[in-house]
Amino acid sequence: MFFELTSNAIVSGLLLGGLYAVASLGLTITFGLLxxxxxxxxxxxxxxxxxxxxxxxxxLDPVVAGVIIAPAFYLGGMALYQAYYASFERRGRSxxxxxxxxxxxxxxxxxxxxxxxxxxxxxxxxxAYIGKSLVLGVIRMPYRLIVPFAVGLVVGxxxxxxxxxxxxxxxxxxxxxxxxxxxxxxxxxxxxxxHAFGIAMMTxxxxxxxxxxxxxxxxxxxxQYIGRTFAVVVLAGMGSVPGTLVGALVIGLLESLIITxxxxxxxxxxxxxxxxxxxxxxxxxxxxxxx
Amino acid sequence: xxxxxxxxxxxxAIAASALIGAPAIIARAADSIRIGFSIAxxxxxxxxxxxxxxxxxxxxxxxxGAGGLLGRQVEFVVYDDQSQASTVPGIYAxxxxxxxxxxxxxxxxxxxxxxxxxMMKQRDRFVLGQFEIGQNDKLQxxxxxxxxxxxxxxxxxxxxxxxxxxxxxxYKSVVIVNSDAEFSANAAAAGGxxxxxxxxxxxxxxxxxxxxxxxxxxxxxxxxxxPDFVFVASYPVESAALVHGISEIGIADSVQxxxxxxxxxxxxxxxxxxxxALDGIVNYDTxxxxxxxxxxxxxxxxxxxxxxxxxxxxxxxxxxLPPFFYAGGQIIAAAAKAxxxxxxxxxxxxxxxxxxxxxxxxxxxxxDGNWSENRxxxxxxxxxxxxxxxxFRSEGKQIIxxxxxxxxxxxxxxxxxxxx
Numbered sequence: 017m018f019f020e021l022t023s024n025a026i027v028s029g030l031l032l033g034g035l036y037a038v039a040s041l042g043l044t045i046t047f048g049l050l051x052x053x054x055x056x057x058x059x060x061x062x063x064x065x066x067x068x069x070x071x072x073x074x075x076l077d078p079v080v081a082g083v084i085i086a087p088a089f090y091l092g093g094m095a096l097y098q099a100y101y102a103s104f105e106r107r108g109r110s111x112x113x114x115x116x117x118x119x120x121x122x123x124x125x126x127x128x129x130x131x132x133x134x135x136x137x138x139x140x141x142x143x144a145y146i147g148k149s150l151v152l153g154v155i156r157m158p159y160r161l162i163v164p165f166a167v168g169l170v171v172g173x174x175x176x177x178x179x180x181x182x183x184x185x186x187x188x189x190x191x192x193x194x195x196x197x198x199x200x201x202x203x204x205x206x207x208x209x210x211h212a213f214g215i216a217m218m219t220x221x222x223x224x225x226x227x228x229x230x231x232x233x234x235x236x237x238x239x240q241y242i243g244r245t246f247a248v249v250v251l252a253g254m255g256s257v258p259g260t261l262v263g264a265l266v267i268g269l270l271e272s273l274i275i276t277x278x279x280x281x282x283x284x285x286x287x288x289x290x291x292x293x294x295x296x297x298x299x300x301x302x303x304x305x306x307x
Numbered sequence: 308x309x310x311x312x313x314x315x316x317x318x319x320a321i322a323a324s325a326l327i328g329a330p331a332i333i334a335r336a337a338d339s340i341r342i343g344f345s346i347a348x349x350x351x352x353x354x355x356x357x358x359x360x361x362x363x364x365x366x367x368x369x370x371x372g373a374g375g376l377l378g379r380q381v382e383f384v385v386y387d388d389q390s391q392a393s394t395v396p397g398i399y400a401x402x403x404x405x406x407x408x409x410x411x412x413x414x415x416x417x418x419x420x421x422x423x424x425x426m427m428k429q430r431d432r433f434v435l436g437q438f439e440i441g442q443n444d445k446l447q448x449x450x451x452x453x454x455x456x457x458x459x460x461x462x463x464x465x466x467x468x469x470x471x472x473x474x475x476x477x478y479k480s481v482v483i484v485n486s487d488a489e490f491s492a493n494a495a496a497a498g499g500x501x502x503x504x505x506x507x508x509x510x511x512x513x514x515x516x517x518x519x520x521x522x523x524x525x526x527x528x529x530x531x532x533x534p535d536f537v538f539v540a541s542y543p544v545e546s547a548a549l550v551h552g553i554s555e556i557g558i559a560d561s562v563q564x565x566x567x568x569x570x571x572x573x574x575x576x577x578x579x580x581x582x583x584a585l586d587g588i589v590n591y592d593t594x595x596x597x598x599x600x601x602x603x604x605x606x607x608x609x610x611x612x613x614x615x616x617x618x619x620x621x622x623x624x625x626x627x628l629p630p631f632f633y634a635g636g637q638i639i640a641a642a643a644k645a646x647x648x649x650x651x652x653x654x655x656x657x658x659x660x661x662x663x664x665x666x667x668x669x670x671x672x673x674x675d676g677n678w679s680e681n682r683x684x685x686x687x688x689x690x691x692x693x694x695x696x697x698x699f700r701s702e703g704k705q706i707i708x709x710x711x712x713x714x715x716x717x718x719x720x721x722x723x724x725x726x727x
Contacts, residue, residue: 021527021528024527028523028524031521032520035520135354135619135620135621136354136357136621137574137575138577139576140576140577142580142694146551147551148554149556156523156557158521158523158551158552159555160551161523231518231544232544232580234354237518237544272523272524275515275521275524275525276527280513280514280515280525281516283515283516283519
């Protein structure tokens with residue numbers, strides 16, 4: 017029985033970590049690399065979930081729906097950065113408090129729009145695999161969590177390749193490191209940041225589809241993910257994509273083991289306990305700062 | 308630039324004030340009865356708040372259409388409390404001292420009512436509670452009345468029916484699963500006490516923080532304990548995750564009965580989305596379409612409500628909350644008509660001694676302002692089809708198994724068999 021409980025707890029934790037990873041990857045770019053505290057990111061994930069739900073009602077698989085809406089989110093992300101740039105960065109007023117206020121306001125407006133357009137009831141997605149499990153010996157893995165886990169890995173791998181192997185990706189990392197140097201070589205830091213925001217928002221679309229596969233959503237559920245996603249990014253090492261994946265999996269794993277052997281009430285504290293422990297031992301996070 | 312004299316400024320200010328205040332003055336002159344309350348239109352419990360407000364507006368339209376209450380039109384002064392208890396004291400102070408409303412309804416929900424009740428008791432005001440639990444248990448405010456059918460001393464007793472059913476079935480052991488939120492934690496604590504009182508063994512209490520999505524670990528712990536039955540007190544997101552979790556992880560053969568106080572699966576969205584996965588669950592409800600619950604006016608109300616709900620994007624089934632919010636209006640109207648006044652002391656006195664006929668049946672209040680008898684029903688989902696909310700508009704998919712007086716069938720056990 018102990019082996020069964022432990023092995024299932026480990027697998028469930030890793031799967032849950034996949035969901036946390038996909039929810040955090042956008043922040044790895046905006047907060048981890050660009051140092052812009054986009055607290056609206058979880059609300060954009062909820063928007064992604066609502067768009068997914070709409071397309072799912074038309075018969076599309078939730079994950080496919082997430083991919084379809086991603087380009088629109090990319091454009092939306094670019095527009096969001098442009099608004100932020102015009103309001104703050106261009107005027108040299110992009111300090112943390114003002115950025116935080118701006119994105120908090122964006123999150124509130126978005127939440128109200130969701131309420132007005134879609135109502136306040138829970139929304140769920142429908143797919144043949146929801147409610148079923150993959151059974152491997154004594155281990156049962158819910159597809160409801162396998163799918164977000166797989167999405168998290170794919171998005172994480174894609175983002176890592178993009179940031180390390182493409183010119184735009186390298187430009188985004190360069191702007192995080194030294195925007196003046198980027199300007200000297202003839203590239204526009206604003207353009208690079210605009211792309212970065214677009215990509216971060218694309219991940220929100222896909223994360224939304226993963227979230228609604230895992231559980232129903234309402235317009236307010238984004239607030240549940242703010243602390244956890246920021247904790248993952250800091251724990252990972254600011255801007256590190258592999259670190260985000262590992263950090264999210266570690267938090268998921270610890271939460272699951274705590275739920276099984278200690279008590280579920282303690283589980284949400286795990287993210288912050290792990291963060292504090294990591295910062296005490298290794299202040300730059302698991303993988304170090306990646307800018 | 309021309310300077311404005313102090314007198315001119317004063318006159319302009321008075322004129323502007325009069326202009327701004329005119330609509331309010333005219334409205335007051337019309338001598339309407341003003342009922343004030345806050346209700347969640349945004350935030351975590353907004354889905355219930357919006358459905359409740361829709362029902363209250365239906366009552367207001369009906370009473371005004373019939374010539375008003377005591378010949379006066381009824382007007383609502385409503386604020387959105389954003390589902391946050393911190394907003395409530397300010398709103399109710401404004402309702403009493405600035406808006407000077409004639410009658411007060413409590414906010415929707417326990418946490419929000421908790422913070423306004425001391426003020427109402429202190430000012431000795433009439434209050435109609437809207438789905439709070441146990442907030443008058445200690446205060447014993449004699450002008451408080453609750454619309455929900457929890458019954459006397461609800462803090463300790465509202466979920467007793469589920470345990471009565473378990474006792475009748477001869478079950479001896481239970482696992483309690485609950486969210487660490489006010490309503491669920493209170494239900495779990497009350498359930499634990501009742502189980503003890505009935506000589507049942509509480510094998511374990513599995514509690515978790517709100518909005519958890521993965522219940523694999525908790526369900527494995529439930530299975531490892533091999534209980535006779537499981538009492539769950541969860542909120543909507545968690546209820547859905549738990550129902551999915553059972554399909555994914557499975558449930559121990561020992562479990563005869565599963566459910567209890569799962570919030571959310573009473574609403575159209577979850578009934579439609581969870582569909583056949585609900586089969587076998589025994590859960591609380593306030594109203595179920597059944598021969599034993601055919602009250603005058605309820606069917607017509609639900610038909611009218613459905614059309615409104617579809618327009619407003621709210622719970623289209625409307626069994627759980629809306630009829631009781633509407634009944635709240637009927638309670639006020641009955642007391643006002645019987646006493647021919649909106650004198651709160653007279654209305655309260657009358658309500659303590661007279662039953663009121665409503666669309667949810669006759670309501671008789673006990674000394675603590677709650678229904679004199681607990682009339683919650685526990686229904687078992689049977690043969691539920693996927694993606695079909697309309698199946699719940701007629702009898703047969705939710706078999707009432709408790710209380711015996713309203714039962715429409717016997718419970719099917721064990722849970723695994725009932726699920727199949």
